Amino acid sequence: MTTASNLLAFLGLVVTLLIVWRQSWPARLRLFAAQSLLLAALASTVGVLAQRRGLLLVAAVVVVVKGLVIPRVLARIGSGAPVRPITPGRSSGITLLVVGGLVVAAYVIMLPVTSSVELPTEGAIPLAFAMALIGLALCVTGRDALGHILGFLVFENGIFGLAILATYGLPGIVEAGVFLDVLVIVLIMEAVVVQVRREHDSIDVDRLRELRG
């Protein structure tokens, strides 16, 4: 169980780092779907090994909502946007360095947790937490609304992974509520982004500065 959870969480982190590195929107979207599927795999692994049947259902919902529905909606949102929001030549090197720092920070912050918890999955907890932090960092560095949405979803995925690893899943009602929230947020953002694009011909966040009071 330790090996399996460590491996899956590690793969999840790698995919997250790839999201940070890649600039092309369709590629990031595919990576997000892959991350969601990895988490679903993690959930079902933990569910089988720890005898939690509920987690299998959760994994199925993750596959449907985060693996299929949300990427499809995101693709629809991004269909009009340029594939790369930034000009070529400006790489994501600095961001990757910062994100690396966040992974270290995640280990430091989770040190008291991992040292006090006696779970077979404890080794993967900092990895999931790093995913959450990187999600927030993606929000911070996002150059358009799409980047923000993606960052938020990655953040949410990280929290989900953390919940599975630290407590073997949240109560069913909480889990259901969170899924619904995420879905609704994505749908609302779709409407907003479409509206913003119609009004301003762009979804670049820099344009928001004009709204400053």
Place this chain on the structure above:
Amino acid sequence: MNRLVYGVIAAMGIVAAGLGGYGMAGGAGTLRLAWLVPLGGLELTLDPLGGLFLGLIGLAAAPASVYGMGDPDGGGRGRLAYAVFVASMCLVPLAANTMTFLIAWELMSLASYALVLHDRESEESVRAGWIYAVMTHAGLACLLAGMLLLGAEVGSQRFADWRAAAPALAPATRDLAFVLLALGFAGKAGVIPLHVWLPLAHPAAPSHVSALMSGVMIKLGIYGLLRVSLDWLGVGPPWWGATLLVAGAVSSVIGVLYALVEHDLKRLLAFHSIENIGIILLGIGSAALYRVAGLDALARLGLIAALYHTVNHAAFKALLFLGAGAVVHATGTRNMEAMGGLIKRMPWTAGCFLVGSAAIAALPPLNGFVSEWLTFLALFQNTRLDAVGQNLVFTLGIASLALTGGLAMACFVKAFGITFLALPRSDAAAGAHEASPPMRLAMLTLAAACVALGLGPTLVVPVFGSVAAAILKTPPSATGGDWLTLRVAGEFASLSTAAIAVALAASLLVPFAAFWILGAARRTRAYETWGCGRIVQTARMEYTATAFANPFKRVFDFFYRPSKRLDIEFHPESRFFVERIEYENPTRSIFDDWLYRPALELLQAAARAVGALQSGSANQYLAYILVALLLMLVLA
């Protein structure tokens, strides 16, 4: 509909007055509804002081509501706010824990805010409402901080527990609680320099509401100050009383000085409210100082004076505001320079206004005289204190009360004379009409109250004495004297307003008696008024309010800092003929210039500095969240 609503509110006022009278007479009662309000539940308690203020509110609300029935432009809109206003005021003196008190207090503030915004089209009203909202909420913040501090230190939000636990609190805590609560209540009472909202907000509301705001609502600030300085926190250090006394002295003089140069009738009355709050504070301050020194009889005297003046001010200020409302309604302006000659057109209103003016100017035998005399008595006996510093404070109080009395007299000579006497200064004043019957009834009731409170101090003072004894927790003493003469200060002084009234009435008869004895001719000859040799007498030749106030402006030049503007348009043919002269002589407020403007500029500078955080970049805002999260996780 209008009449029904106001009638119900008036009836509610009378019921409240009855309940208050029951409380003053020693009746106590508690109502607890724990489920109604979170954090302590609704809790109402009737005690003598609360009963006194409840009765005051009820007795003022009844005539004000009757007036509202007959007020053609004050009714209609704002009925709900008015009902909430009266009801919440009734709850304030009954509240027995923090939550109940603050809810009632805030309801009262919000309802009066809505009433200040009565005339929503007028920019002046909107500004008044804005300043009122800011000041009242700054006061609420102070109250909230003070009450939560006390609640946390004592471990209970009930006022009764504070009373029991206060003597054991650390002095620093008590001092801090006193400062916070006193600031909050003083803001509502309109004590200088927290008065800026008062002269703006009171005139903006409809007149029956102005009467209640000035007559009763600011008295709830006094109620709070009484509770803080004498009741909740126990016996405090002398500087509490000294602060109140100095604040009273400053408020009374400065309030009347501002009133003197004010030509807006309702604003003039509002400034006089500040003055009278100052006089009340003189009584409270002296009571607090005497109490610390252990002079219980004198403390009671000071408190009786304060309570008496509180009630008196409610009576005559409500009367004056109602009279001013009738005048404003009849002439369509609040500017005194456009009035004049109204005594012939509105004799009832003029008569009532005259009674109110004489009362507020402290002329015997009316009620203002009695309470100011009692305040003087309380202040003069400071020689029995053995502290030079405190004696100096008392001397300041005496001097300012004397100055205030004289200036108030001058001010009401102006207010009554310019408004009601001489020839009308505008067409509107010439076409004025008498107030409607309900309005007259309301004014007559209050005028009768002024006379009764003036003639009957021997009946009223023992009642206030028992209330004062209940707050000071001293046994009620045999204050009083007989039915005719008031003896509240031992052998120091005594007063009989009934005797004064008889003497004054008799002196009116003296000339007639003299004529009769001398056998002079009693033939009446009708002839024109002597016009100083002028052929025609027009309103333009009359003394104006500006002219009346000008000598005072010169004497108190350092305070008013008037600026002068004189515009003369000469005749094109010759400089010796003038076509038009315009003279303006506005004063400037030292509080606006030296206190509020610098404070607001500082606030704006601070806001600009903090505003640098708000760059408009969504990424930066998200980065704040990330950094805050990381910091919290690392530090926690």
